[in-house]
Amino acid sequence: MATRGFTGRRPPEATRERLPPGQYLTEDFPVLQLGPTPRIDLATWRFTLRDGAKPLKSWSWEAFEALPRTTWQGDIHCVTKWSKFDTAWEGVTVDDILADAGVAAPTEFALAEGYDDYTTNVPVADLRGGRAMVATRYAGAPIPPDHGGPARLLVPHLYFWKSAKWVNGLRFTKKDEAGFWELRGYHMYGDPWREQRFTGD
Template structure:
């Protein structure tokens, strides 16, 4: 029987497959890292725009957090231990103003993902530097990835280079291609009592184009098979 999380729900969301491996899935190639030129840019609706050099990020106070991760391609992995810089500490330094309601994470190669600011204030959200006691590998986001433990894993964007604070929500890379703007793996428990996967509904997909939805479902199934073959 699946263990229960603190909210009394199944630990493994309906339709997910448990793995002890950590599949590598991303769009594009793995970027090269140069500590001499790398920085983290925080800008937009904040009182103090700033850039952190890599050595400055490494000097910020660290936090650790244990959580399960759930990928929209249907794999889940239990008991991941993350270490990194607390987003709460970053927010305290840059001080979002009253207009700031959303955040866009800007990553290498133009990748973006969007989140409500309030989601970044929840427990465990960080800019991760380590996973299970070891530095992140390039394939998993080294040197820095956003970690949002309570949402689908695509929201934990790899290779973060900037956080833009905005008044209005703007769809990111996958969200523009139909993924849900929030991506809560547990939304089915609250809104779909018959147990059907909410993400399998075109309303979750975010598009009313049947052809686009079917293509997306085929891609998800292909990725699921790849994960299960690992």
């Protein structure tokens, strides 16, 4: 159904090819989160890998920063409709985290957990093969707290609510368990190119 009188302002062709359906390009970096930015002390920061309730390995900030570093540059897409191009991140891939823990992923699903008690589910296949990292730097500097610093998950091929801010752990789960937003009507997988915003999309 065409909307009476709406013509729209189309982005240039080069931009349009990079925009998933329903998205618009922003030059800013909007902030979306449930509550206030948590106050996190690097001296007590931990990142913990768990198989269900069982801890597999835990890293201090210093130990985590000593892991192999990977950079990623590309486009990110938020379910609230903005996309941002050419963002530059640096961090530790989930592959390298697993390698340092000396384990293979014990299940096919995972929940990322944040300092603000946020959770979001991602299939392990989407975390492996260099497709996801725990990022600690953005645009060449430590990630600002409003954008999830000191460390956030980065799964850039999914809507950005999957890239949990202030991440402090990854918990492997036997089945695909819904996280915070997924329990509230958001899509279990969240592929922006298939416009999987909400349940049923």
